[in-house]
Amino acid sequence: MKCRKCGAKASVNMRQHKLALCKEHYLEWVPEQTERFIKKYNMFTRDEKILVAVSGGKDSLSLWDILVRLDYRADGLYLGLGIDGGIGYSHESQRLTEKFAAQNHLKLHIVDIEKEYGQPIPLLSDISHRGHGKPCAVCGLTKRHEMNRIARDLGYDVLATGHNLDDEASVLFGNTLVWEGDFLLRQGPVLPAADGLSRKVKPLCRFYEREMAAYAIARGIEYIYEECPFAAGSTSIYYKELLNQLETTRPGAKLTFYLRFLEARKNGLFQERENRELNLHPCSNCGQLTSAPDLCSFCRMMEKVRLAE
Amino acid sequence: MKCRKCGAKASVNMRQHKLALCKEHYLEWVPEQTERFIKKYNMFTRDEKILVAVSGGKDSLSLWDILVRLDYRADGLYLGLGIDGGIGYSHESQRLTEKFAAQNHLKLHIVDIEKEYGQPIPLLSDISHRGHGKPCAVCGLTKRHEMNRIARDLGYDVLATGHNLDDEASVLFGNTLVWEGDFLLRQGPVLPAADGLSRKVKPLCRFYEREMAAYAIARGIEYIYEECPFAAGSTSIYYKELLNQLETTRPGAKLTFYLRFLEARKNGLFQERENRELNLHPCSNCGQLTSAPDLCSFCRMMEKVRLAE
Numbered sequence: 001m002k003c004r005k006c007g008a009k010a011s012v013n014m015r016q017h018k019l020a021l022c023k024e025h026y027l028e029w030v031p032e033q034t035e036r037f038i039k040k041y042n043m044f045t046r047d048e049k050i051l052v053a054v055s056g057g058k059d060s061l062s063l064w065d066i067l068v069r070l071d072y073r074a075d076g077l078y079l080g081l082g083i084d085g086g087i088g089y090s091h092e093s094q095r096l097t098e099k100f101a102a103q104n105h106l107k108l109h110i111v112d113i114e115k116e117y118g119q120p121i122p123l124l125s126d127i128s129h130r131g132h133g134k135p136c137a138v139c140g141l142t143k144r145h146e147m148n149r150i151a152r153d154l155g156y157d158v159l160a161t162g163h164n165l166d167d168e169a170s171v172l173f174g175n176t177l178v179w180e181g182d183f184l185l186r187q188g189p190v191l192p193a194a195d196g197l198s199r200k201v202k203p204l205c206r207f208y209e210r211e212m213a214a215y216a217i218a219r220g221i222e223y224i225y226e227e228c229p230f231a232a233g234s235t236s237i238y239y240k241e242l243l244n245q246l247e248t249t250r251p252g253a254k255l256t257f258y259l260r261f262l263e264a265r266k267n268g269l270f271q272e273r274e275n276r277e278l279n280l281h282p283c284s285n286c287g288q289l290t291s292a293p294d295l296c297s298f299c300r301m302m303e304k305v306r307l308a309e
Numbered sequence: 310m311k312c313r314k315c316g317a318k319a320s321v322n323m324r325q326h327k328l329a330l331c332k333e334h335y336l337e338w339v340p341e342q343t344e345r346f347i348k349k350y351n352m353f354t355r356d357e358k359i360l361v362a363v364s365g366g367k368d369s370l371s372l373w374d375i376l377v378r379l380d381y382r383a384d385g386l387y388l389g390l391g392i393d394g395g396i397g398y399s400h401e402s403q404r405l406t407e408k409f410a411a412q413n414h415l416k417l418h419i420v421d422i423e424k425e426y427g428q429p430i431p432l433l434s435d436i437s438h439r440g441h442g443k444p445c446a447v448c449g450l451t452k453r454h455e456m457n458r459i460a461r462d463l464g465y466d467v468l469a470t471g472h473n474l475d476d477e478a479s480v481l482f483g484n485t486l487v488w489e490g491d492f493l494l495r496q497g498p499v500l501p502a503a504d505g506l507s508r509k510v511k512p513l514c515r516f517y518e519r520e521m522a523a524y525a526i527a528r529g530i531e532y533i534y535e536e537c538p539f540a541a542g543s544t545s546i547y548y549k550e551l552l553n554q555l556e557t558t559r560p561g562a563k564l565t566f567y568l569r570f571l572e573a574r575k576n577g578l579f580q581e582r583e584n585r586e587l588n589l590h591p592c593s594n595c596g597q598l599t600s601a602p603d604l605c606s607f608c609r610m611m612e613k614v615r616l617a618e
Contacts, residue, residue: 176485177555177566179573238558242551246486249547257486264488271580 012214016252023218030215031066034203038070041189043201044158050074051156051198053147054100054108056093058216058223059162061100063204065219067160068104074160076101079146080112081139082120085229090120093224100221109154111146117302118309122230127308128301135230138301145298148288151198163202166209169254170239172261185270188262195282195289206255209240321523325561332527339524340375343512347379350498352510353467359383360465360507362456363409363417365402367525367532368471370409372513374528376469377413383469385410388455389421390448391429394538399429402533409530418463420455426611427618431539436617437610444539447610454607457597460507472511475518478563479548481570494579497571504591504598515564518549 001010003022010020021029037043044050052067054060054076067074078097083090094110101108114120119127121139131137151159168187175183191200204212216223231237246253264270280289283296290296295303310319312331319329330338346352353359361376363369363385376383387406392399403419410417423429428436430448440446460468477496484492500509513521525532540546555562573579589598592605599605604612 177562179566179569179578181573181576181578184578242555246551253486257488260488264490267490268580269488269490269493271577 011218012211014208014211016208016247016255026214027218030062030207030211031069033206034066035070037189037206038201038203041201043160043190043203044072044199046072048073048157049155050158050160051109051147051151051154052076052160053143053162054078054097055162056095056097056224057162058221059164059167059204059209059212061097061162061221061223062212062216062219063160063162064100064106065104065221066215067203068106074106075156076106076108077147077150078108078110079143080110080114081142082112082114083122083135083139083228083230087226087229089224089226089229092226096222096224109150111150113142113146116146117305119305124301124305127305130301134234136234139230141298141301145286145288145296148197149286152196156198157193159198159200161200161202162204162212164204164207164209164212165254165258166240166243167236168202168205169243169258170236172258173239173243174235181270184261184265185273188265196287197289205258208254320527321520323517323520325517325556325564335523336527339371339516339520340378342515343375344379346498346515347510347512350510352469352499352512353381353508355381357382357466358464359467359469360418360456360460360463361385361469362452362471363387363406364471365404365406365533366471367530368473368476368513368518368521370406370471370530370532371521371525371528372469372471373409373415374413374530375524376512377415384416384418384465386418386420386456386459388452389419389423390451391421391423392431392444392448392537392539396535396538398533398535398538401535405531405533418459420459422451422455425455426614428614433610433614436614439610443543445543448539450607450610454595454597454605457506458595461505465507466502468507468509470509470511471513471521473513473516473518473521474563474567475549475552476545477511477514478552478567479545481567482548482552483544490579493570493574494582497574503589505596506598514567517563 001013001020002008003010003025004019005025006022008022011023012026013020050067050072052060052064052074054064056078064074064076076097078094080094081090098108113124117124121142122135124142125131125135125138128138147159172187175187189202189205193199243254243257279291282288283290283299284294285299286296288296292300310322310329311317312319312334313328314334315331317331320332321335322329359376359381361369361373361383363373365387373383373385385406387403389403390399407417422433426433430451431444433451434440434444434447437447456468481496484496498511498514502508552563588600591597592599592608593603594608595605597605601609
């Protein structure tokens with residue numbers, strides 16, 4: 001297989017795009033495509049301040065790398081979750097994130113959940129009894145809350161996360177299997193700013209997971225290879241496997257599923273609803289939008305944790 | 310496992326309903342449930358004339374059996390497709406259908422496609438060059454057209470087909486993977502009568518395929534075990550397999566997928582459109598509703614076939 005641009009030996013073959021590229025041209029192509037998606041979905045401009053949520057994994061470090069190469073004003077945010085799992089998971093991912101930031105002279109904010117709230121994620125999960133014995137629900141809730149809080153407090157216009165196509169298609173698949181209307185109305189590359197929340201964007205949402213791995217490796221980005229030790233057996237991984245099966249027999253099926261969804265929604269497939277109809281209002285403690293009656297889920301959880309201490 | 314109703318040894322265990330029944334109570338339960346679905350979705354009343362599309366398979370013969378046992382006015386329609394496939398498929402399915410009708414003293418209409426249109430399905434498919442070398446597209450088109458035509462010509466109020474949950478979930482899955490808006494707005498247990506088309510109903514749409522097989526066997530209905538010889542490798546079978554995988558790890562997933570879809574649509578998830586917006590109008594030859602500009606797809610195909618002769 002030869003590179004379409006220069007005829008050299010191709011390093012990456014993307015069946016769904018019928019496109020093969022050598023390493024050098026792949027490293028050009030990915031930022032070009034990202035720029036195209038940023039413009040297409042009106043994600044942000046070069047005047048805006050972007051906070052990139054970085055976990056030390058291939059997607060978020062690549063995203064940060066790409067945005068900086070594209071001359072966007074992007075700082076990093078690392079959330080220390082306090083997950084060990086016998087492999088020093090959080091410790092190692094923080095080390096790699098800090099190393100990446102230092103090597104590239106980038107500004108990195110670090111927030112340690114244990115220092116901030118007294119307990120690391122696994123203990124917050126134990127104490128609050130959320131999520132059927134797995135810390136994933138508490139972790140997701142905490143990360144969302146903290147990313148929103150810090151982006152707002154530090155005055156960032158935009159919060160960017162490294163979700164790739166596999167992530168997005170898996171979430172969409174899960175929400176579609178049970179027809180979760182509220183999620184189907186909101187999931188997408190951009191969640192607009194609302195009532196004190198920064199805009200949220202996913203510039204990598206059209207790249208396959210393996211494309212991002214290829215980018216990180218080709219760029220020589222040192223990232224944490226291990227999945228979170230708690231991720232094994234999760235529903236999202238199960239859905240990813242099902243979608244990968246589909247993709248194997250029907251190359252492009254995953255991308256089509258996600259893009260046709262966005263297109264159909266844009267063309268009015270769904271009946272839009274107002275925030276009021278979704279019953280969203282500011283949490284009485286932290287001010288973030290919530291559908292819960294008084295406190296948002298995060299503040300309710302933290303209240304429970306404080307009472308248990 | 311014991312029958313929930315009488316404590317005898319259970320013959321059928323339905324994990325998704327957490328319900329096990331003996332043969333006798335299963336044979337009561339299936340018609341009771343069917344009656345419940347007929348009422349719930351306002352399918353038809355005992356005053357209306359129903360035409361049941363029967364293929365000689367377990368679903369359609371069971372449907373006919375159930376409707377007659379429930380005292381509905383149900384006649385049968387068998388379409389002779391002229392498919393042999395080395396196993397005399399059409400011949401055998403017609404023989405079993407006629408036998409069932411005779412044993413139960415039921416009225417059966419038989420329409421032979423070759424007699425009606427000069428060619429059996431496989432040749433219509435060859436001549437018209439539709440469907441990538443497989444006759445399935447032509448077969449589906451022809452069956453839909455003929456069922457509509459005959460129900461209207463013979464003055465039936467309702468056309469009932471034996472689609473089970475696996476059929477419906479598979480179609481829904483395929484349409485969802487590419488977000489086919491028009492289908493998502495219309496697919497369901499009832500398609501209302503419109504412009505000369507009888508109402509179409511699927512009274513078995515909430516039964517799993519294996520539940521219908523269990524019913525047919527328990528009732529001693531002789532049906533054709535073979536799938537259509539052309540069905541192997543079809544997309545709908547592939548989707549059924551994927552959904553079966555999902556069902557194995559998450560019992561009830563298939564039913565939830567279908568029912569939550571119907572519920573979400575009823576609750577206004579989708580933006581409804583008028584026939585006019587869907588661009589449906591009567592075919593200039595046969596009068597059936599179509600989205601094609603002049604002739605409907607069936608009449609266009611038949612014109613092509615006539616020209617080729």
